[in-house]
Amino acid sequence: MKKLHMRAFGKPSTASELIESETPEPGAGQVLVAMEAAPINPSDVLLIRGLYGHRPTLPAALGTEGVGRIVAVGPAVDPARIGERVLIIPTLKHATWQDQIAIDEDDAIVVDPAADVLQLAMLGVNPVTADLLLRRFVDVPSGGWVGQTGGNSAVGRYVITLAKQAGYRTLNVVRRPEVAAELLELGADAVVVSGPDLGVQLKKALGDERISLLLDATAGDVVAELAPWLVHGGTLVSYGGMSGAPVVVRPGDLIFRDLHVRGFWQKGWLDTAPREEFAAAYARLAALVTDGTLRVPITATYPLEKYQDALIHATQADRVGKVLFAW
Amino acid sequence: MKKLHMRAFGKPSTASELIESETPEPGAGQVLVAMEAAPINPSDVLLIRGLYGHRPTLPAALGTEGVGRIVAVGPAVDPARIGERVLIIPTLKHATWQDQIAIDEDDAIVVDPAADVLQLAMLGVNPVTADLLLRRFVDVPSGGWVGQTGGNSAVGRYVITLAKQAGYRTLNVVRRPEVAAELLELGADAVVVSGPDLGVQLKKALGDERISLLLDATAGDVVAELAPWLVHGGTLVSYGGMSGAPVVVRPGDLIFRDLHVRGFWQKGWLDTAPREEFAAAYARLAALVTDGTLRVPITATYPLEKYQDALIHATQADRVGKVLFAW
Known part of the structure; x- marks a missing residue:
């Protein structure tokens, strides 16, 4: 399977690199998620440039948030979860710009399979930021x-x-x-x-x-x-x-x-809030994406292979709407 | 008696004006204070220039803080207070750049007559600001x-x-x-x-x-x-x-x-804190002035009549130490 990662901080389209990688095995308590959609956020761009509040150890896999389908489960996870569409909580522990990822099942929040998958893929970072800015x-x-x-x-x-x-x-x-x-x-x-x-x-x-x-x-x-x-x-x-x-x-x-x-830094919230608090926030906001209340313009989607075009597009100053990877 | 006041906002040395005024009568609950020393603070300069957070109704008498002797008392005030050296709480209700002022007796905090009168005269604004900045x-x-x-x-x-x-x-x-x-x-x-x-x-x-x-x-x-x-x-x-x-x-x-x-704005604190709180703060800090712990350099003192020289001196950028009026 394919995975976007970086060996050094720099310009997003050149610092990033698509590599072949083995499909991960879900461990105990984990689920394997086949990605469906994952946006490119300003924070991803800052992270690749080395200007974000979090600097990962290099080489590092990339991508903060997204949505996918559970395709396998590890030991101690209910096999009935296979087939669920899930939102990946953007803790920066998991990199979403890859074909499949293995994550703790608690970090995979079930969402409505009938909702717009691209809008759902953007739920993890921006809507919850807006929500917390207004409420906190x-x-x-x-x-x-x-x-x-x-x-x-x-x-x-x-x-x-x-x-x-x-x-x-x-x-x-x-x-x-x-x-x-x-x-x-x-x-x-x-x-x-x-x-x-x-x-x-x-x-x-x-x-x-x-x-x-x-x-x-x-x-x-x-x-x-x-x-x-x-x-x-x-x-x-x-x-x-x-x-x-x-x-x-x-x-x-x-x-x-x-x-x-x-x-306000969403990562600070995710790092310190109890899981029930953010699970509840995501569930509440996911319902607003499902019913169409929360939606933002999308300018383009790209397959992972076209990552250079995608990253150049996502960093254009006059762009209107979001750029996402879609599988 | 003489009193420094302003008719319009402007340059301190020209916007201010020394006028003859009747000696005020202390009303019920008031004391009459003969001023001994009153500093020129940066906030006084800002106020005259019209750049302070508080803009008095014009014409306005000037001077925020200072120390004096009680020389008379109004009805319902213990005549034993006559002779006390007092600090005038800098609420901006009372103007201290005048020979004598009548104030509510609660706004006149007794201080040690043996202490340095010029250092005491500066207690109302700067030391309490420093104290609150460190503690609040x-x-x-x-x-x-x-x-x-x-x-x-x-x-x-x-x-x-x-x-x-x-x-x-x-x-x-x-x-x-x-x-x-x-x-x-x-x-x-x-x-x-x-x-x-x-x-x-x-x-x-x-x-x-x-x-x-x-x-x-x-x-x-x-x-x-x-x-x-x-x-x-x-x-x-x-x-x-x-x-x-x-x-x-x-x-x-x-x-x-x-x-x-x-x-932080000291006036905000004086406007909202209970009187016990600031009376206690002033008493605690006054003791530190009395024992010499709190003292700052003084560059010059002027009589009220030399107010133009005093205000020019107080606004010189390279000045070291405070400028005060002294009687």
């Missing part, structure tokens, strides 16, 4: 505003949907005005475009209202422009740095307005 | 490191003394190498100089150890250089922006290392 830091009041940079990212779109479901309003900052209509249709309450007149747009969108929770995927000066729109004591959570710039906040906003600046 | 955010372990920018500021020096007393070590960033010896003598454990080789100096000072709490008075890029030296989950508290630049932190430090960025 601040009790947003009903009707309160959640602001976000990166409104057009995959996480940003999940935030729009989940915030609407929870009764919050979203104010979304985007770089390109042409995506506004699509985000408004998805349920965004306001879309503003970063640039010199951002302040005017914010005043128009918010008036005398203020943001309860600000989610930041881009970092940079836009953060300093949005921070004054947070309520006194409000929280800003950084979960990405897509602009490459640092997070910038004026001291007066921290000192006089008691803003809290935090960060 | 993080439980620094015994022997743990507290890092700070602005190590040579008045608050920075109080932090060095109070941290040493609490059994913490301090790493102090300064702009000018010539102040290092003085801070080391005061009790600093390490002094580093901001500039291109700050990283090398930090490595030399800290080795494999990390900072538990980082206090920031300057903002700017130095914050991003220090943040990686915080422990995982560590806290950075901004309490000043002396460089004029924003606070800058890399998203990776927030996301992967779970740093918390906060702000």
Whole structure:
């Protein structure tokens, strides 16, 4: 079988390498999963470049999340699980960019076989990130505003949907005005475009209202422009740095307005939360993927053999929608 | 009597104005205090410039803190208080840059008449800020490191003394190498100089150890250089922006290392803490001023009439030590 791995950190399309590997044997308590779909996330790209919070020992197999079918079970696992479609919990213990993987059965969460397999394959990282960003830091009041940079990212779109479901309003900052209509249709309450007149747009969108929770995927000066729109004591959570710039906040906003600046890393949650907590979160969100509530645009799927094209496509700045491997 | 006030926000030495005013009458529950000494703090300068978190209604009397003698009491106040030396709690309700002020007796905390009156006059704002910065955010372990920018500021020096007393070590960033010896003598454990080789100096000072709490008075890029030296989950508290630049932190430090960025404003504490809490804090710190443990350099004192010279002196960038009004 085939497996994508890396021997050194570097540019994703050249640092990665497709190798022949023996099909793993499921050990005691394990299941063997034949992969069906596995996305390429920004965090995978950062990991290959050596810029992620986790640096695996090299050589390392790649791929964080995905969905597949159980095709065999090891000792002490109910053979009735064979045939289940499962989500692989993205603990970074298992690499999903390979034909088949053997994992602990607890790390394989059963999902609805009738659901869209590509949308399901993206459940492990982005929707749960959006869900936790909305729930873990601040009790947003009903009707309160959640602001976000990166409104057009995959996480940003999940935030729009989940915030609407929870009764919050979203104010979304985007770089390109042409995506506004699509985000408004998805349920965004306001879309503003970063640039010199951002302040005017914010005043128009918010008036005398203020943001309860600000989610930041881009970092940079836009953060300093949005921070004054947070309520006194409000929280800003950084979960990405897509602009490459640092997070910038004026001291007066921290000192006089008691803003809290935090960060969120899903791996930190998976490493510390009890399994029941994340199993419950995944089950709840999986139902929303199954019924079509949670979905993001997909731009292309590739077979594992075309990994170089796939990785180049996934790192294009102007790409809209996700790139996945599909079997 | 004379009173310093302002009719408009602006440059401190020209926006301020010395006026003749009637001596106030102490009302029920009030005492009349003849001022003895009142410092000029950076927050006073910010307030006059209109850049502080609190903007008084104009015209406004000036001066945040100070020490004086009770010279008269109003109805329902024990006449035995006449003659007490008192600290005026810096709630911004009372303006201290005037010959005499009438204040609620609860806002006049008795202090030792034998103590250095100029050092006592500075107790209300800076030492209590240093004390709360060290105690309010993080439980620094015994022997743990507290890092700070602005190590040579008045608050920075109080932090060095109070941290040493609490059994913490301090790493102090300064702009000018010539102040290092003085801070080391005061009790600093390490002094580093901001500039291109700050990283090398930090490595030399800290080795494999990390900072538990980082206090920031300057903002700017130095914050991003220090943040990686915080422990995982560590806290950075901004309490000043002396460089004029924003606070800058890399998203990776927030996301992967779970740093918390906060702000501290003493007025916020005074506005919300129970009176017993701050009376106890002032009493505890006043004893440390009396016994000489807490003291900072003084560069000059001025009579109220020389307010323009005093305010110009207090805003000089290269000044070392505090400027006070003294009667």
